[in-house]
Every structure is written in C-alpha cells, then in structure tokens.
Amino acid sequence: MSVHKNIKKVTTHVLNEMKLKGEKIAMLTAYDYSMAKIIDQSGIDVILVGDSASNVMAGYDSTLPITLNEMIYHASSVVRAVKRSLVVVDMPFGSYQGNSKEALSTAIRIMKETGAHAVKMEGGEEVLESVKRIISAGIPVMGHLGLTPQSIHKFGTYVVRARDEAEAEKLKKDAILLQNAGCFSIVLEKIPSKLATQVTNSLSIPVIGIGAGAGVDGQVLVIHDMLGITQEFSPRFLRRYHNLYQEIKGATEAYIKDIKNREFPNEKEQY
Numbered sequence: 001m002s003v004h005k006n007i008k009k010v011t012t013h014v015l016n017e018m019k020l021k022g023e024k025i026a027m028l029t030a031y032d033y034s035m036a037k038i039i040d041q042s043g044i045d046v047i048l049v050g051d052s053a054s055n056v057m058a059g060y061d062s063t064l065p066i067t068l069n070e071m072i073y074h075a076s077s078v079v080r081a082v083k084r085s086l087v088v089v090d091m092p093f094g095s096y097q098g099n100s101k102e103a104l105s106t107a108i109r110i111m112k113e114t115g116a117h118a119v120k121m122e123g124g125e126e127v128l129e130s131v132k133r134i135i136s137a138g139i140p141v142m143g144h145l146g147l148t149p150q151s152i153h154k155f156g157t158y159v160v161r162a163r164d165e166a167e168a169e170k171l172k173k174d175a176i177l178l179q180n181a182g183c184f185s186i187v188l189e190k191i192p193s194k195l196a197t198q199v200t201n202s203l204s205i206p207v208i209g210i211g212a213g214a215g216v217d218g219q220v221l222v223i224h225d226m227l228g229i230t231q232e233f234s235p236r237f238l239r240r241y242h243n244l245y246q247e248i249k250g251a252t253e254a255y256i257k258d259i260k261n262r263e264f265p266n267e268k269e270q271y
C-alpha cells in the first residue's frame, strides 16, 4: 500500500516510512505561492525553497547572492500555499558557514518567519557543528553533498563530483557524519550513480538525488528546468516534462497580436 496516497501531511517521519517501504520520494523546488499551490495539490511529497531562486527567480549566475531576507520572502509565500507537502528551505550562502551560533539564528529566523518545516545546508564535516546546534534546537535539517553550488568558486566548475577515490571516500564519511548528527535526509547532487546507490544503502535516512541516478530514495529537480521554462540549462540528468517556455511565449505573442489588431477586448469582455 502506497504511503503517499493516504497521507494528509508529509512529515520527516513519513519520508522515513517511505524509505522503509521502498516507496520513492518526489521533491520539486518552488519559490512562490501560485506554483507551490499547484504542486502541493498535485501530491508532491517535498517542496524545496531552494537557493536556486537566486538563478531562476532573480537572474544571478550563481546561488551566492541571494540573501536571508529574500529566502524568507520566497519561503513564506510557499508556506502560505501548502497544505500537504513538507517544506524545506535552503539556508543561503554566508548565513551558516561562519559559526554555529550564527547558523542557529539563521535557522530560527527561517522557521519563525516562514512557517517552514525544515532547513537544508550544504557541506559535511565543515558544517557539522552548525548542523548539530540547529538540530538540538528541534529544527529538522536536510544535508546536501556532492555538487554543492554554494562552493562553486572552490570547485571552479559544475561538473560531476566525487569521481575520484579521495572525494568519494570523503562523501561517504560526510554522509555518515550527517546521519549521526541527526539529519533527517540528505540530497546528493551530480555524483556517479554507483556511489549514490552505495551511500543510500549505507544510510537509514532517505537520500534524495539530483543527477545521482536511480538507486537513491527519491528525486528532486528545479521546477523551472523540469517545466522547460529555462532553455539554456541542459544537463544529462534533466528530464523536461513540458516546454513551458514555448507555451508562455506563444500565449504572449497571441495576446500582443490581439491587442494590436484591436481584437482584445471584444464586446463580451467589457462592461
């Protein structure tokens, strides 16, 4: 029997149950009320208010510029729309790497001011103290390993991570550390599927993949990529379920044409 079909409210415990029963977890990003309402009503398990908002909503070329106040604005808009999904919010770059006290204040602001259910942080051992402090305050934390876009200037590129032995070993160690620290789940981004499957099998908490193959417990995509609103971003792992760019462009062109031709509004569309 599917856990997903019968659940009225997804919690971290529900995700654990899904892992135990072998039911895959479906996660998508959202950054605004209207989109969050549609995907919540479609039955998505987890909504991530990702710092990818920096790229797809604000037009920056990395996730680094988005601020805590901006993340809070996006997250509170999403939470107002959601009835069923678990809402996880990315802690933005610079808001938790400094020290664990600052990290806790960031997480508390997110929980208090947005009503979200959990936060997500990038990194392993380097951020462990902050992860532990936040969890000890009763705030659920999702980890994020592999390609961690907030470290783009360290990596220098968005290519697949942990292909070499040393990085793969560190990733496996970090995953265990995050689980032992109390993380309820981990995202693995853009790593070899064999490694992702190994990590998934070694953990009791759910592992959500993006570009990490099919052996993980669930999948996440950025909604603008999955709906085909973004055009230029085409990594191998991305499956586009629609070409919304063309749909929106076509509708806009039709609207412009109707106005120019004096066909909108017609008799029935006025008072």
Ligand code: KIV
Residues within 6 Å of the ligand: 029, 048, 049, 050, 051, 052, 053, 090, 187, 189, 210, 220, 221, 222
């Ligand atoms: O910010 C984001 O959208 C993310 C996902 C790609 C996992 O972190």
